[in-house]
Amino acid sequence: xxxxxxxxxxxxxxxxxxxxxxxxxxxxxxxxxxxxxxxxxxxxxxxxxxxxxxxxxxxxxxxxxxxxxxxxxxxxxxxxxxxxxxxxxxxxxxxxxxxxxxxxxxxxxxxxxxxxxxxxxxxxxxxxxxxxxxxxxxxxxxxxxxxxxxxxxxxxxxxxxxxxxxxxxxxxxxxxxxxxxxxxxxxxxxxxxxxxxxxxxxxxxxxxxxxxxxxxxxxxxxxxxxxxxxxxxxxxxxxxxxxxxxx
Amino acid sequence: xxxxxxxxxxxxxxxxxxxxxxxxxxxxxxxxxxxxxxxxxxxxxxxxxxxxxxxxxxxxxxxxxxxxxxxxxxxxxxxxxxxxxxxxxxxxxxxxxxxxxxxxxxxxxxxxxxxxxxxxxxxxxxxxxxxxxxxxxxxxxxxxxxxxxxxxxxxxxxxxxxxxxxxxxxxxxxxxxxxxxxxxxxxxxxxxxxxxxxxxxxxxxxxxxxxxxxxxxxxxxxxxxxxxxxxxxxxxxxxxxxxxxxxxxx
Numbered sequence: 001x002x003x004x005x006x007x008x009x010x011x012x013x014x015x016x017x018x019x020x021x022x023x024x025x026x027x028x029x030x031x032x033x034x035x036x037x038x039x040x041x042x043x044x045x046x047x048x049x050x051x052x053x054x055x056x057x058x059x060x061x062x063x064x065x066x067x068x069x070x071x072x073x074x075x076x077x078x079x080x081x082x083x084x085x086x087x088x089x090x091x092x093x094x095x096x097x098x099x100x101x102x103x104x105x106x107x108x109x110x111x112x113x114x115x116x117x118x119x120x121x122x123x124x125x126x127x128x129x130x131x132x133x134x135x136x137x138x139x140x141x142x143x144x145x146x147x148x149x150x151x152x153x154x155x156x157x158x159x160x161x162x163x164x165x166x167x168x169x170x171x172x173x174x175x176x177x178x179x180x181x182x183x184x185x186x187x188x189x190x191x192x193x194x195x196x197x198x199x200x201x202x203x204x205x206x207x208x209x210x211x212x213x214x215x216x217x218x219x220x221x222x223x224x225x226x227x228x229x230x231x232x233x234x235x236x237x238x239x240x241x242x243x244x245x246x247x
Numbered sequence: 248x249x250x251x252x253x254x255x256x257x258x259x260x261x262x263x264x265x266x267x268x269x270x271x272x273x274x275x276x277x278x279x280x281x282x283x284x285x286x287x288x289x290x291x292x293x294x295x296x297x298x299x300x301x302x303x304x305x306x307x308x309x310x311x312x313x314x315x316x317x318x319x320x321x322x323x324x325x326x327x328x329x330x331x332x333x334x335x336x337x338x339x340x341x342x343x344x345x346x347x348x349x350x351x352x353x354x355x356x357x358x359x360x361x362x363x364x365x366x367x368x369x370x371x372x373x374x375x376x377x378x379x380x381x382x383x384x385x386x387x388x389x390x391x392x393x394x395x396x397x398x399x400x401x402x403x404x405x406x407x408x409x410x411x412x413x414x415x416x417x418x419x420x421x422x423x424x425x426x427x428x429x430x431x432x433x434x435x436x437x438x439x440x441x442x443x444x445x446x447x448x449x450x451x452x453x454x455x456x457x458x459x460x461x462x463x464x465x466x467x468x469x470x471x472x473x474x475x476x477x478x479x480x481x482x483x484x485x486x487x488x489x490x491x492x493x494x495x496x497x
Contacts (some may be wrong), residue, residue, distance in 0.1 A: 026352050118335040125295060125407075126349050127324030 013208050019131040020139070020207075033137035041103050041138065041203075042145025046152065048102060049095060053153040055085075056094075057160025062083050065146035065170050077177020078170055082161045084187070091153035092191035096198035099146065100231040104206040107138055108227035110168070111210030111216045112220035131211065139203040147192045154188070190246045197242060198235050205231045248273050248293060249437055254303035256289055257293070265461040274435040276428055276451040278442055282424045282483060283459035288409065290458060291441045295329065295407055296320065307405065327355055328398030328436075330408040330427075336382040336391040338399070343369065343378040352423065353401060367395040372426060372474045388419035392426065399430055406431065408440040412447060420444065424451050445484065448472070457483070 024030035064078040111134060114120050123130040158179060165172040206227035213223045249271040252445045256264040271277035274447060279287045292298040294305055296312055303310040307323060315323065336345045347365040352452060354361055369375050372392040373460035378386050382393065391411060408427060412420035428451040431438040440447065448455060457480050465477045 029351055113338075117333055117338075118331045119337055121297065122331060122337075124297070125324065125327060125329040126352065127321045128352055152418040188339065 013104060013204075016131055016208055016211060017137070017204060020135045020204075020245030022129055024136065025128055029133070030137060033133065033154045034141055037137045038145050040245055041106065041142055042149065043104060045099060045145075045149060048098070049149045049153050052054075052098060052155045053091065053095070053156040054160035054163075056090055057082065057086060057157030058163040060090070060157075061161040061164045061175070062169055065164065067155065075171075075174040076178035076181045079161065079175040080181050081178075082175075083158065083179045083183075086154060086161075087159040087187045087191055091150050091157060092194045092198070094233065095150060095153050096195055096202065096235055097145065098148070100198075100202045100206075100235060101228050103142065103225045104202050104227045104231045107203060107206035108210035108224040109220055111135075111207055112213035112223045115211065115213045116220060135204070135207040135211065139200060139208060142199040142203040144155050145194055146195045146202075150191055150195045154191070159190055194239065194242045197238055200239065201234045201238060202231045205234060248306075248308060249277075249439065250304075251290070252304045252306070254290065254293055254305065255301045255303045256286075256293055256298060260368075263461050264293065264300070265457070267461075267463045269456045269463055269466060271437055271439050271456075272454050273437050274432060275438070275453040275454070276431050277437070277454040278448060278452045279439065279456050279458060280443055280448055280452075280483070281464075282326070283443070285458045286441075286461040287441045287458055289478040291407060291409060292475065294439065295327065298325075311443040320335055321377050326404045326460065328403035328406045330391070330394050330406070330411055332410040332413050334387075336383070336390055336393055338382055341379055342385065342393045345382070346413050349401045351398065357445060365396075366399060367477060368400045369393070371430070372396045387414055388416075388422065391415065391423050395415075395423075395426060395430065400432065401453045402434065404436060406436045406438040408438065408442075410442060411440060412442065412444045418445060421450070427451065429448065441449060445478065448484070459483070 059080060066080045068081060069075075070076050111120075114134070120130045120134070122135060161175060161179065162172065164170050165175050209223040209227040209230065210220075212234045213219050250269075250374075251271075252268050254264050254267045255262065257404045267286075267290060281282060281287050286496050289298060293300045293303075296305075300313060303313070307326075310319070310323070312320070312323065336342070337348065340348065343362075343365055346368050347361055350356065350361040351365055354364075356364065366375065366378065369378055372395050374389060374396060376392060377389055377393070382390055385393070406427070411423050411427060415423065424447050425437060427440065430436065440451075442448070449469055449472075452472070455465075455467060455472065457465040457471065457477070459479045465475060467475065472480070475481065475484075
């Protein structure tokens with residue numbers, strides 16, 4: 001029964017994506033929506049990304065210094081491990097899990113509300129491909145902006161790592177040396193590539209739940225929760241697959 | 248003219264429409280009336296194409312909508328305007344942007360011309376002063392008027408109105424009815440209104456289709472309704488004391 005329901009949902013998701021990835025009715029309107037979504041979903045998330053990355057960068061640095069560094073290890077180990085954690089997992093995967101909560105619920109509730117207030121029906125009556133008009137700019141907008149957020153997160157995380165240096169927990173020279181030690185540029189690209197897939201998951205899965213809401217406001221709330229849970233689980237699975245593929 | 252021929256619609260085991268045949272005339276306000284659950288909304292949804300009928304035909308000036316391919320269907324959509332029960336204005340756009348939306352999507356006119364047309368439609372519904380406001384900032388009656396302006400912006404041949412007076416006070420309802428009636432005659436549209444508001448029936452009902460239990464029980468005009476002998480129609484129309492008194496006085 002659960003398998004049948006899952007397969008039926010997956011089929012409905014594929015059909016929605018088929019309807020979404022069609023040539024927009026008006027390119028001018030599409031680009032307008034695309035820029036609007038990039039601003040709404042991406043630029044609106046810069047604040048939280050910078051804040052979280054800064055503090056997590058600082059906390060990772062303290063944890064590494066307190067719990068990992070020892071007299072038997074080189075002094076650069078704190079900076080080195082902080083950088084690797086930020087590059088390999090935090091700035092891409094964990095940041096996208098956070099974005100799944102913020103952006104995913106936003107997308108699902110916006111589309112869900114449009115559905116229950118017949119705004120989507122109004123578009124369909126006009127002859128507008130509502131899926132392409134509403135969902136495609138969200139997916140492409142998020143795919144464009146999330147890699148930029150990941151780069152901001154890298155930079156702010158490294159900056160945050162200097163906070164413990166200001167508090168005297170680690171010397172700035174040791175930290176700088178560690179952050180620069182044995183730098184592998186591919187790790188940077190790995191995070192960016194992973195984030196593109198995660199952005200697609202967040203936007204498409206959340207849109208699917210929001211677009212297919214039936215009933216009233218209670219179901220909009222449910223769709224929003226389901227969107228966050230499903231995108232988060234899918235991001236975790238995709239993370240395992242992508243990490244093993246790209247490493 | 249819109250004609251429906253032997254329309255049937257079934258949901259699982261329940262037959263909601265049981266073979267309705269009716270015609271809706273050009274340049275007139277055609278009303279679909281009936282009790283809640285009679286099948287009015289399902290009939291309208293079948294006519295617009297939101298539901299596919301289980302069987303039967305829907306003709307838009309001799310073009311069978313049920314048999315249309317996707318391209319023909321999309322073209323037909325551009326000849327249709329719709330006023331939803333809850334207005335269905337886009338929250339993220341101003342009133343002017345809402346009215347301009349169908350033009351932005353389908354008109355090849357310049358931006359200045361599109362703005363002019365949208366403003367003309369807004370002025371036609373006496374809403375020019377609210378052009379820059381968002382739907383959340385205006386009253387329910389104004390939202391309905393904005394939705395009418397959006398529905399007529401592409402100069403449609405067919406206008407559908409689903410419960411246009413729901414949630415409005417009697418005076419505003421009258422304004423909306425007169426607006427729909429005026430626009431229908433001015434632009435010679437085929438207007439179909441789904442309602443159970445008796446004031447609308449008596450005010451603008453030029454062609455009334457009464458639905459009961461998924462069947463067409465009666466068809467006629469507001470002038471014929473007073474003398475109608477159909478029992479189901481009379482029990483629906485004259486359910487209130489006010490209308491009983493009006494009938495007895497006649």
